[in-house]
Amino acid sequence: MLSKAKIKWIHSLDLKKNRTELHLFVAEGHKLVTDLLPIMPCRFLTATAEWLQNHPNIRSAEIVEASLQEITKASNQQHPQEVLAIFEIPDIALDLNKIKNELSLALDNIQDPGNLGTIIRTADWFGINTLFCSIGCVDAFNPKTVQASMGSIARVSVHYLKLEEFLPALSIPIFGTFLEGKNLNEFNNLPEAAVILMGNEGNGISEKLEQIVNEKIYIPKYPAGSKRAESLNVSIATAIVCAAFRK
Incomplete structure (x- = not known):
């Protein structure tokens, strides 16, 4: 049985301050x-009796059998499913030597959790391991972001930084998307080690980050x-740019 206290605890994680x-x-x-169970430590899992019977070898610090009605009370989803789990947020250190030799993504003030989750999933698809977010970006562990990432949140590390200070210190090219940029199709040899910078949904890349961009690019219409x-x-645009870099 899923107690009222557990349901309240689960819903407390809707708030970023509690997740943090x-x-x-x-x-x-x-x-x-x-997807997450083999990769991330699971603190709590609740599921229906049928789901638990079909998954006898799951590992979690605590497992509670519950009805779908009880899980629905704890869920944030429009159509709750038969299992819900609480995972530990990983503490991943930045490996600067590795980052300087590979392709990374940076996001400037992305606000929609669905967009961020889709971008994380896109990064995973294109073998991009690291995502840098400006301080104002939506939280990567927002429930909607996690759902949209479809498990890729476990394979792509997300770091919140002052991009205007951090990115130039990497000493690798920074490519940013702008309407006045160079046609993406005109690039023949895009570098393997670089940062792709994507801007806010409504305002694009901010002026302070525009100043650190080495190459402005444009997706032609x-x-x-x-x-x-x-x-x-922005998530569609990110996928197009990533595909160009991975040619």
Whole structure:
């Protein structure tokens, strides 16, 4: 049985300050939970009797059998599933020597948790291990971000930093997306070691970060000059740029 106290504890992790203080986050659903279980320490797991019977070897500090109705009370999802778990937020140190020799992503003030989760998933797909976020970005362990990442949050390390100070110190090229940038299709040999900087959903890259960009790039619209969509969703744009770098 899932007690009222446990349900209250789970919902307390909706707030960033509680996630930060307790170093815990919530994951829901069969695929996400089973993806995270082999990689991250699980502090608490609640699931239906049928789910637990089908997964007898799961490892968690605490396991509670519950009805779907009880899990629904603890869930943030519109359509709750048969399992919910609490995982420990990893404390991952930055390996600067490694970062200076590989492709990384940086995000300037991304606000939508779904966008951040999708970008984390995109980074994972393209073999990008590290994501740098400005201090104003949405929390990577927001429940909506975690769900949108589809388990990639366990494989991509996310760090919150003063990008205007940190990125130039890496001494590798910084590419940023701008409407007045060079056509992405005109680049022949994009570097393997670089930072791709993506801007805020509504305002793009801020002026202070524009100053540290070495190369401005632009995703061309087809046909050129047509009056179609004014912009791309930032997660879609990130995927297009990552694909160009991985050619």
